[in-house]
Each structure stands twice: as structure tokens, then as C-alpha cells.
Amino acid sequence: MNCPVCQTRTLATHSLDQDLASWRCDSCQGQWINSFQFSKWIEQHRFGHRVEGPVQTFELASNETKSAKVCPECSRIMTKFKVGNSLPFSLDRCGNCGGIWFDKNEWEMLQGSNLRDEIHLIFSAAWQxxxxxxxxxxxxxxxxxxxxxxxxxxxxxxxxxxxxxxxxxxxxxxxxxxxxx
Ligand SMILES: [Zn+2]
Ligand SMILES: [Zn+2]
CATH class of the missing domain: 1.10.287 (Helix Hairpins)
Known part of the structure; x- marks a missing residue:
């Protein structure tokens, strides 16, 4: 599976969080989450421990580019979903297989803003x-x-x-x- 940003680099297995397997690009540091893995993780978290706490401001920046990305799993063009809540980036999601691409630091910024447990809602019409x-x-x-x-x-x-x-x-x-x- 190739990186949707660097294109020629191969993604390597990694873990984005405890119980959440991902595929990571060593070059741009973006990460891919398979739809099934993500749904399983969301279910566990919804009924498990919820992360609450003060909203942190992060000194991080996403290295996202404006160009459309192609899904590393099924080669379809992915859709961009703006995160809002003062976070100046979008998440790329494949409408076909449901996989999600996180550019460098995006996961950390969502976590720092207490949005990590609401990531699945970002793709809803109401959120957008x-x-x-x-x-x-x-x-x-x-x-x-x-x-x-x-x-x-x-x-x-x-x-x-x-x-x-x-x-x-x-x-x-x-x-x-x-x-x-
Ligand atoms: Zn890459
Ligand atoms: Zn796909």
C-alpha cells in the first residue's frame, strides 16, 4: 500500500493509539486507518473510557496539501472534510472503503482539542x-x-x-x- 501523499513510498504498519492499528509513511509521517479498524476502535471508546480534560493549544502544524488524495486501499479519490473548531485542516476520507488519512500531527491536534472521540462525527452532514x-x-x-x-x-x-x-x-x-x- 503506497502513501497517498508521497505516492511512491510504501506504508508500514504502526499504531496510532492503543488498540488502533494504522499504516504510516516514514517520509511525510501521515497515517492511514482502515475503516474496519476505525469502527472497532470507535465502538470500544464509545462504551469505554472517554478522554475528558481541558482543551490544549498545540504548537503543531499539519503538513496537509490542498490537492486531492487517492485512497491507498481502493484507488478512489478521497473527500476532504473540514474539522472546524479552530483547527485549520481537513481530514481525507475514502467514500468507497471508508478509510481515513491523517496528515502529520493531525491526530495529535484532534487529541489535544478533545475531538479524538468525535472524529467519526466530522464526516457527518450536520458537522460539515x-x-x-x-x-x-x-x-x-x-x-x-x-x-x-x-x-x-x-x-x-x-x-x-x-x-x-x-x-x-x-x-x-x-x-x-x-x-x-
Ligand atoms: Zn508519505
Ligand atoms: Zn478506499
């Missing part, structure tokens, strides 16, 4: 819909920031956060919106 919505909101916010300028944007954000937590927020909003004052 939410990621697109988050992107649209961020885009609108960027446009607004450009229009009002960096300093005013920071100020209005500060005021909004203060208002949100204020016990008299309704009256304060009313005051702002009342043209009589």
Missing part, C-alpha cells in the same frame, strides 16, 4: 453544516471589521461582552436604541 456556518459568521465578522476599522471593532466587541454579562442588559440595550435619550 456547522463548520460552514462558523466560516460564514467569521467571514461576516471580517467584513464588518474592515468597514469599522480594527480599533472600533475591538471596542464594540468589548462593550458587547460587558453587556452580555450585565444584570441590567435589557435596560442598557433599550437605552442605546432609544432615540429620545
Amino acid at each position: 453544516h456547522r463548520v460552514r456556518h462558523e466560516e460564514q459568521v467569521r467571514h461576516l465578522e471580517e467584513l464588518f471589521k474592515e468597514r469599522v476599522g480594527e480599533a472600533d471593532f475591538a471596542e464594540i466587541k468589548r462593550i458587547r461582552e460587558w453587556l452580555k454579562k450585565h444584570p441590567h442588559r435589557q435596560e442598557l440595550y433599550g437605552y442605546l436604541n432609544n432615540p429620545e435619550f
Whole structure:
């Protein structure tokens, strides 16, 4: 089985996690998980120990490229699924055999963000819909920031956060919106 990134390199058996066998590329350090292995691992984890804890920020970066990858098992073009949740990369999954490709550090970053037990949900329509919505909101916010300028944007954000937590927020909003004052 060849690496979908380096193409000529052969993947070697490895383990991504306890009870999760993978195939790893020595050159780009990406890892492939077979669909059956992954489903088995998800089932074990869903009913077993769940990793909970504070979300860590990682100094890691994925070496993902924008180009489409070909499935190392069945040679079909894989689909990219954006992860969202402030993680700036996508996972590649084969729609035919269900295998998943993790570029270097992607597994570690999912683990650090407590998303490891939810990886299977990333491929759902609901998850992808939410990621697109988050992107649209961020885009609108960027446009607004450009229009009002960096300093005013920071100020209005500060005021909004203060208002949100204020016990008299309704009256304060009313005051702002009342043209009589
Ligand atoms: Zn490789
Ligand atoms: Zn496949």
C-alpha cells in the first residue's frame, strides 16, 4: 500500500493509539486507518473510557496539501472534510472503503482539542453544516471589521461582552436604541 501523499513510498504498519492499528509513511509521517479498524476502535471508546480534560493549544502544524488524495486501499479519490473548531485542516476520507488519512500531527491536534472521540462525527452532514456556518459568521465578522476599522471593532466587541454579562442588559440595550435619550 503506497502513501497517498508521497505516492511512491510504501506504508508500514504502526499504531496510532492503543488498540488502533494504522499504516504510516516514514517520509511525510501521515497515517492511514482502515475503516474496519476505525469502527472497532470507535465502538470500544464509545462504551469505554472517554478522554475528558481541558482543551490544549498545540504548537503543531499539519503538513496537509490542498490537492486531492487517492485512497491507498481502493484507488478512489478521497473527500476532504473540514474539522472546524479552530483547527485549520481537513481530514481525507475514502467514500468507497471508508478509510481515513491523517496528515502529520493531525491526530495529535484532534487529541489535544478533545475531538479524538468525535472524529467519526466530522464526516457527518450536520458537522460539515456547522463548520460552514462558523466560516460564514467569521467571514461576516471580517467584513464588518474592515468597514469599522480594527480599533472600533475591538471596542464594540468589548462593550458587547460587558453587556452580555450585565444584570441590567435589557435596560442598557433599550437605552442605546432609544432615540429620545
Ligand atoms: Zn508519505
Ligand atoms: Zn478506499
